[in-house]
Amino acid sequence: MRTVEEHRAAVLALVSALPAETVELSDSLGRVLAADVVARVDLPGFDNSAMDGYAVRSADVVGATSGSPVVLDVDGDIAAGDTRSHVLRPGVAMRIMTGAPLPEGADAVVPVEDSDGGVERAALSLAAEPGRHLRRRGEDVLAGDVVLRAGSVVTPGRLALIAAANVPEVSVAARPRVAIFSSGDELVPVGHSPRHGEIVNSNGPMLAALVAGADAEVAGVGGLRDEARAVEGLVAFDRDVDLILTTGGVSMGAYDTVKEVLSATGTVEFVKVAMRPGMPQGAGVVGERQTPIITLPGNPVSSFVSFHVFVLPVLRALAGLDPEPTLVEAVAAQGWSTVEGKVEFTRVVLDAEGARPSGGQGSHMLGALADATHLAVVPADRSKIRPGDPVQLLPLVGNN
Amino acid sequence: MRTVEEHRAAVLALVSALPAETVELSDSLGRVLAADVVARVDLPGFDNSAMDGYAVRSADVVGATSGSPVVLDVDGDIAAGDTRSHVLRPGVAMRIMTGAPLPEGADAVVPVEDSDGGVERAALSLAAEPGRHLRRRGEDVLAGDVVLRAGSVVTPGRLALIAAANVPEVSVAARPRVAIFSSGDELVPVGHSPRHGEIVNSNGPMLAALVAGADAEVAGVGGLRDEARAVEGLVAFDRDVDLILTTGGVSMGAYDTVKEVLSATGTVEFVKVAMRPGMPQGAGVVGERQTPIITLPGNPVSSFVSFHVFVLPVLRALAGLDPEPTLVEAVAAQGWSTVEGKVEFTRVVLDAEGARPSGGQGSHMLGALADATHLAVVPADRSKIRPGDPVQLLPLVGNN
Structure with a gap:
């Protein structure tokens, strides 16, 4: 045997x-990457504001507090999606939106919450140090970085990363x-x-x-x-x-x-x-x-x-995956007997208390099968599982 | 706020x-049942053999052992799928296959392993008591039983039960x-x-x-x-x-x-x-x-x-489900800080050691998002998770 x-x-x-095949990113959910995914752009793609507020030179807001705000002229607005090249003159501020590109010369952002919200002149009550409330170009990912390895399954989060890395097609296992x-x-x-x-x-x-x-x-x-x-x-x-x-x-x-x-x-x-x-x-x-x-x-x-x-x-x-699915470690919520000399795959339900047989274990018993969430893998040298024993569980396909 | x-x-x-819609069983995987599923047949549908072997009257094999087998004439074969009505005469056996209908008069099965495998006469070495190695009609499910409740998700195991219960279409939430x-x-x-x-x-x-x-x-x-x-x-x-x-x-x-x-x-x-x-x-x-x-x-x-x-x-x-997905209980494999006064959803990786942040937690950080398996739900009154602390995890959609 x-x-x-x-x-x-x-x-x-x-x-x-x-063999691998190339698919559009939108068709890649759940597929297994057959090649590394390499970023085509930096993430973020440019220095930008992490907050809605005012782009400033940090030197211009030294000492600013809510009791003693610094008042600066406001030299226009920069919206997210603004593709013009702005320059921040010394001694002034520019209104800036979350995700909007930082103007040349600015090195910090004062959030709108730390201001009077002024449009032509603004009273700023935060002494923002250099780099405050900024996201630096490439601080998450650099163009050329491998962002995902071959063998990874494309999940929604990974699909978001591939999209952001500007990669429209991926190579996946058939x-x-x-x-x-x-x-x-x-x-x-x-x-x-x-x-x-x-x-x-x-x-x-x-x-x-x-x-x-x-x-x-x-x-x-x-x-x-x-x-x-x-x-x-x-x-x-x-x-x-x-x-x-x-x-x-x-x-x-x-x-x-x-x-x-x-x-x-x-x-x-x-x-x-x-x-x-x-x-x-x-x-x-x-x-x-x-x-x-x-x-x-x-x-x-x-x-x-x-x-x-x-x-x-x-x-x-x-599909190019490690053949062995990951087993779940759990404890037995109740005891049960198994046959010795054979590996027994007990149909179990796993809940917060642990794993317990899901009902009649006869090989014709479909009622119990329908309730099961996992198969407990009971080694051939065991004939008894006691309450509290550690057990290894194989998750059932399609039970999520 | x-x-x-x-x-x-x-x-x-x-x-x-x-509103509910009716779909073919083969289209129901992953859908949510909108109505109870009622069995149309008994499971098993007839008394049948749980083993390949010999259908007998238990009275005819009393005292049989391997040292002293009972020898009976064999009156033909019953295969799985045999739709004829057989009658077992007293003092003889019939060869019977796993799942084949029990002949009238038989009340036990002697497995082929407990015999000499004879085709015209068989030496039987097991004193099978009444009911031994039989599956009784309806012992798993009776026609008219509710086998699945409305609100259940159709998994492969449940789909098998619905099929076996002879229900070709189900009502599911749109x-x-x-x-x-x-x-x-x-x-x-x-x-x-x-x-x-x-x-x-x-x-x-x-x-x-x-x-x-x-x-x-x-x-x-x-x-x-x-x-x-x-x-x-x-x-x-x-x-x-x-x-x-x-x-x-x-x-x-x-x-x-x-x-x-x-x-x-x-x-x-x-x-x-x-x-x-x-x-x-x-x-x-x-x-x-x-x-x-x-x-x-x-x-x-x-x-x-x-x-x-x-x-x-x-x-x-x-879709007709309980809105709240089930949270997973785990422990923190490492500590991390969160903001107080807000619920923090930390992107974490859960492995055998516990949950740990999957990388940079900035709201623009897609690299860390791609690796995460769960969101740790850190209550507003906590500002620190310590190694070993219990944490509640929300499983990520599509990460199975």
């Missing part, structure tokens, strides 16, 4: 980072394209009436949601009948996708056609992994293009857990 | 939850549509060359990313010249949007046209809020349709913080 780590290494060996197939003659589509022995196919919609939630693209969602010909069609599948996922047909049943047919190709390996749920797993490549395929077990909960443990790292690697 | 809570209450008073306007004559679009005194407009792209990251829809991103006519155009703005956001033109500058023109309408109020950054704020309604408007300050960092503090609650309320 493989360990979780061994099978994860095996699936990761099937893929490497996709978004992985994923095809999803559910196998099983017993499956009927959502909204159809299941006859005796049939069940509604929840794996297809669920995996499509997980793939989308992981910032990858769903190239198609389909079904596979439990017939050799259907699965052989999968082997011949030659659409432009980066990963194929199947569910079902991989355990020890006599009708597990996915396993039977794909085993025979010699390029897909079926194994047992020491984990619960999700023991029966398969992975390899199919078709002329040697497209990576991961075959997940058919139980919805097993399939859901397997996605997080094996597929998510593969999607992250394809 | 208003408190943050007072201004948040004022902006929330402008909106109420949008997605808020938001128009975004950046004001300021000094703004040039990303990729254009700023002249002296001009700056690249990062607020428009940033707010578009934040709106999208908050699961709302960007109806348009535009600019407003610092002229009364441009802003008056905004008042006449009559597109089908649920919220208008502006940035800039709201502080004490002489050229703050947004504030001047919208103040005159009598339906938009401009206030100072006791927070840093983000003190100058405005909110109200404009146009014939009385569209809610929130005017944010023009500093990118102030605008970013104000979005999280005021706009995000409004978008959540429009």
